[in-house]
Amino acid sequence: VISERERRVIAYHEGGHALVAHALPKADPVHKISIIPRGRALGYTLTLPTEDKFLVRRSELVDELAMLLGGRAAEELIFADPTTGAQNDIDRATTIARQMVTEFGMSDELGPLRLGQPHGEVFLGRDLSNRPDYSEEIAARIDAEVRRLIDGAHLVAREILEGNRAVLDRLAEELVVHETVDVDRVQELFAGVEPFTGAGTGRGTAAAATDVQPHRRTP
Amino acid sequence: VISERERRVIAYHEGGHALVAHALPKADPVHKISIIPRGRALGYTLTLPTEDKFLVRRSELVDELAMLLGGRAAEELIFADPTTGAQNDIDRATTIARQMVTEFGMSDELGPLRLGQPHGEVFLGRDLSNRPDYSEEIAARIDAEVRRLIDGAHLVAREILEGNRAVLDRLAEELVVHETVDVDRVQELFAGVEPFTGAGTGRGTAAAATDVQPHRRTP
Amino acid sequence: VISERERRVIAYHEGGHALVAHALPKADPVHKISIIPRGRALGYTLTLPTEDKFLVRRSELVDELAMLLGGRAAEELIFADPTTGAQNDIDRATTIARQMVTEFGMSDELGPLRLGQPHGEVFLGRDLSNRPDYSEEIAARIDAEVRRLIDGAHLVAREILEGNRAVLDRLAEELVVHETVDVDRVQELFAGVEPFTGAGTGRGTAAAATDVQPHRRTP
Amino acid sequence: VISERERRVIAYHEGGHALVAHALPKADPVHKISIIPRGRALGYTLTLPTEDKFLVRRSELVDELAMLLGGRAAEELIFADPTTGAQNDIDRATTIARQMVTEFGMSDELGPLRLGQPHGEVFLGRDLSNRPDYSEEIAARIDAEVRRLIDGAHLVAREILEGNRAVLDRLAEELVVHETVDVDRVQELFAGVEPFTGAGTGRGTAAAATDVQPHRRTP
Amino acid sequence: VISERERRVIAYHEGGHALVAHALPKADPVHKISIIPRGRALGYTLTLPTEDKFLVRRSELVDELAMLLGGRAAEELIFADPTTGAQNDIDRATTIARQMVTEFGMSDELGPLRLGQPHGEVFLGRDLSNRPDYSEEIAARIDAEVRRLIDGAHLVAREILEGNRAVLDRLAEELVVHETVDVDRVQELFAGVEPFTGAGTGRGTAAAATDVQPHRRTP
C-alpha cells in the first residue's frame, strides 16, 4: 500500500505534468489525471489530441520536453527533494532531445545532419546502432545542445508551476482526496491559467522562431 | 485521415523538392508531384532521367544534396517550425555527403582517400564495417567537410525557394486542391523559373570547378 | 574458522554501518546486527522500513551512500589499514552514485538528463548497455560528480563515527562477545547518539537543499 | 546502354591509367586498353609483367599508387567534375598506402614497425583484426603519411597527364571510336612519351632514394 | 635439461621471493624453497599462513606486491639482465595493484570507488567486463597510481635484497647444490635478517598509515 506521504508526492508530480501541458498553448486538452497506479506507473495524466497526427513540429517537441519535466519540476518546487519517480520522464525527454539534434536536424548549432548511426535496427535483441561515427568535438557539441534543450524545458516547466502555484496546490489536494480528476473538473481548475508566452524564460535561440502552442500527451 | 494543416505542410515539402530539382540545370525533368501517401511516404516527387547512368558526377551529387534538403527548406521558409517529415531526407543526404568525403575522394580538403572501412559488408545482419581507422583529427575534418557540403546544399535550396516564392505557393495550393500535379502542369508552373547559377550562394570552393546542371530523382 | 582478529574487524565494520544508519535521521530503525556469517557475507546489519516505499528521494540515496561507506570508515578509524571487506559496499555505493548522476537526474552539475544508455537490458547474459554515448568532457564531469557524492558520504560516515567513538567501541565489543545484538539492546546502546545534522561536513551543494532524514537498509 | 557522354568519361579514365603506367619507367608494357564493360568494371587496362615476381619494391608500390590514381586524375583534368568511377581505385590505393606505412615498414616517418593488428585473419566472415593498438598520436601520423603518399601519387599522375595531353586526347578518341586499343597501337600512340623523371613533382623525401621505374598492372 | 646458468638464475629468483617474504614482518613463515620444476613453474617458494583468512588488509596486499617482485629484483641485482621468468609475477602484481585502486577503494588518490565494470563475470569464456566507463583523466590517474604501487613494491624488494646480499648469495648457492631448502634450514639462513621497516624507501603516502607486517604466500 502506498503511504500518504508518497501519494502526496505522486499527486504533485502528475499535477505538474497536467498544469505544464495546459499552459503550453499547443497542447491537446487534458482529459483525466489520476494517482491510481496502472501497470508500472504510480499515476498518469491523460491528454487527447484533437486530430490525427503524421508529422511532429519542432515546437511540439520543445513543449513535450517541458511537459515531461513538469513532474520533476513540481517535486523540486514543493519538496526540494526530488525522487526516482522522474526516471522514466527523464529517459524519454533525453531520447527526444537527442533525436531532435542527431536525427531530425532541428538544432541550428549542429545543422540538418544525421549524427551517428540511424536508430531503430537491432542486433540479437539489442540496438547497437547508435555507436557514434563523429569526432569528439561533435560529441561535445551534441551534449551541449541536448543539455540546452533539456535545461530550457526544465526552466519553462518551473516558471509555469511557480506562476500557478495555487492552482497546483488545489489540484494536488483534490487528487489526494479523490484520486482521479476528470475533464470537467480539470477545466474548472485550470480556468484562470494564462497560456505560457515564454517571456522571461531561457528558451534560447533554437526556440526563437517558433510560436509556442499547447501539447497533448498520454503518459 | 491527414488534417488540412498537415496536408499543407506536405504540399510545401514536396513542392520544395520539385522546385529545387527543376531550378538546378542538370536535373531530370520532374514528371509528377503528389501528396497522396504511398508506402511510408506522405507524398512524393517523381523525376525521370533522360538516359541510363553508370557514373555519378560530383556536381550531380552536390545537386542531389540540395534537392534532398528542398523539403526541409520549404518547411522552414513557410512555417518557421520544421517537422520530423525531413528525417529520411536528412538521413540520405548525410549518407551521400559522407560517401563523397570518405569513399568517393570528392573533398579537396581530405583528398582522394578512402577513410574508414569500406561500406557494404554485413555481419549477422548488421553493417559493422564503418568503424573508423583514422585519427581524431581526421574524424573532425570529415565532420567539418560533411557539414560544409550539407550547409551549402541547404543554402542553395533556400535561395532557390526564396527566389521563386510565388511559384512555390501556387504549386502547393494546387497540390492541396488536386493532390497530384502531372508533367504538363509542372511545365506550365515552372515556366518562369530561372536556372540556378549559384551566384551569391555559399557553395564554397569544393563546388567551384563544377558547372551546375539539373538533377533528377525518384524519391 | 574466523580468527579473533578478523572477528574484531567484522564487528567494527558492521558497527560502522549500524551507527551511521542510526545517526542519519531518516533511517529506518536498526533491528539486528550480527557477525555470524550468512551466505557470502561475514556479518550483516538488518534495518526495517516503517512503511512500504515506491519512490526513493535524493536525500535517502545520499544517506544510503553514507551508510554503505560506514563499514569502511569504521575500519579506517580503528585499524588504519582497510580490508577487502568493503568491496561489495563500494561497488553498491558507486552504482547508486552513478545512477543518481546519469539516470535519476539528481546532479545539478549534470542536469535532469539520462547520460549513456539506459540500464538493465542484457545481451547473452551480460549488460552491454552502459556503453557511453557522451563526450569525453561529460565523462569527466560524471566522474567528478560521482567522486563528490562518494567523498561526501565517506566524510559524513567518518564524522558520525568519530563523534560517537565510545558507542562504536561498546557495540563492537558486544558483537565480539555475543555475535548478535538485537533491537532492544541496539536502542539502549544508541540512546545517546545525536541525529547527524551535517554541520561542518563537506556535503557540498548537491545536498544543500535536502533535509537529511534517517535511512533503512537490509544488507 | 552506356551513353556517349559516359563512354567518353570512361575512355579518358582508362587512358589515364594506361598513360601513367607507360610513363613510369618500371612499369610492365601496356597490352590492351578497353572500354567494353567486363564484370563490374566499365573498362580496363591490361598490363603484363615481363617476369614472375615474388617481392614488391617500395618504388613499385609508389608507382602503382600513381597508376591507380591515373583514372581519377584524367577525369579531373578533362572534365573538372570527377565521378564515382574512381571509388575502387581509391579504395585499392588507400589499402596499399596503409600497408606500406603499417605493415611493410616503408615509411621513414613511422619506422620499420607493424602498426595495429596484422591483416588477413577473419572472424565469422569479417576481418576484425585491424583494430588499432596504437596511440592517437601514432594514428595521426599514420593518417598524415598515408595522405602524403596518396597526394604524391596523385600529383605525379596529374603531371604525366598534363605533360602528354595530346597523347591522352588521341588515345581517348580512339577508344571511343574502336572501344579497344591493342598492344601494337598502344606502342605507336605512346612512342613520343618521355619516361617520367619526377623532376618538379612533390614526390617528397620518402621516394627520394628510389629510382623510379615503370610498373605493370591488370586492373 | 636446464643448464647450470639457468639453474643459477632460477635459484636467485626464488631466493628473492623468499627473502623479501621473510623480511616483511607480516608474512607467513617460508616453509620450503625449490628449483625443481613443477607444472609450468621452473621453481617455487612455499609459505603457509598461520591461520585462516577471510579478509585481506591493504598492508598485506602492499607486501604481496613486494614479494611478487622479489624474483625480478633479485635477477636485476645479480645479473643486470632480467629474464622472461618474471612474466607471471608481473602479471599477478599488476592485477592486484589494479584491484586495489579500482575495486577495493584502497587508493586515497582515487577514493573509495569502483572504477570500471566489476570483475569476474564472463562472456563465452572471456571476461569482457573490465571495459572502462570512466574518463581519460581517470584512466591516467589509475595508471599513475598502479605504477606508484608497483614501483614502491619494486623498491622495497630491491632494498631488502641489497641489505641482505650475503644471505641471498648463500641461499642461492644452497639451492643450486641441493635444489630444495626446507623450513629448518630456511630459519637458520634467515636468522640474521632484520624485519624491513621501510625507512628510506619510496613507499609513498598511500602506505603511510599502515604498519608493515610480514606476508605469507604459496607461489
Place this chain on the structure above:
Amino acid sequence: VISERERRVIAYHEGGHALVAHALPKADPVHKISIIPRGRALGYTLTLPTEDKFLVRRSELVDELAMLLGGRAAEELIFADPTTGAQNDIDRATTIARQMVTEFGMSDELGPLRLGQPHGEVFLGRDLSNRPDYSEEIAARIDAEVRRLIDGAHLVAREILEGNRAVLDRLAEELVVHETVDVDRVQELFAGVEPFTGAGTGRGTAAAATDVQPHRRTP
C-alpha cells in the same frame, strides 16, 4: 621461377640476417644459409642454440630484434629500395618489442607492469585480449618505447652490415652461385668479423646495463 634480380635481393636479405647474428656475441652459431624457397619463405638462415633454454634474457631479445631487422637493413644498404620481403620479420620484431614493454616489464620507462590484457587467450578463434585498459598517455609512451627498441635494433643491424660490407658481398655472391652455404664455409667467411660492441650506436639507455652477446635463431 624466381628471377636473377630477386635471387640477388633474397641473397642479401638472408646474408644480412646471418651476418648480424654472427656479429652479436651471444648468438648461437649460424649453421646454414639458403636461398632455396621452403614453405612460404623465399630463403632461410639456420642457427642452432648450444643448449636448451627456458628463460630469455633482455639482452637476448634486444639482439633478436637486431637480427630480425638484418634482412631489411641489408636491402636498404645495397638496393636503397626495400621490398615487402621483410613484412614477416617486421611483424615478429614488433611483437617481441611490444611484449618486452607490456608483458615482460623490460622497459625502465614503463616499469615492471603488465600493460593491457594478457596475451594468449582466444575467443572463437581470435585473440581479443590485447584490448588496452590503459590511458592514452601510456599508449603513447608504449608506442615511443617500442619505436625506440626497433630503431635501436635497426641501427645496430645497419652498423654491423656497413662495417662488414665486403663480407656481406662475398656471402651474397656465394648464395647466388651455390644457393646454400653450410656451417664450415660460414665459419671461413665470417672469420674476420669483429664481435659488435655497440660503440657509437644509438642503443640508448634501456640496453645500457646489458652486456651484448651473440644470439642464435632459426628463421
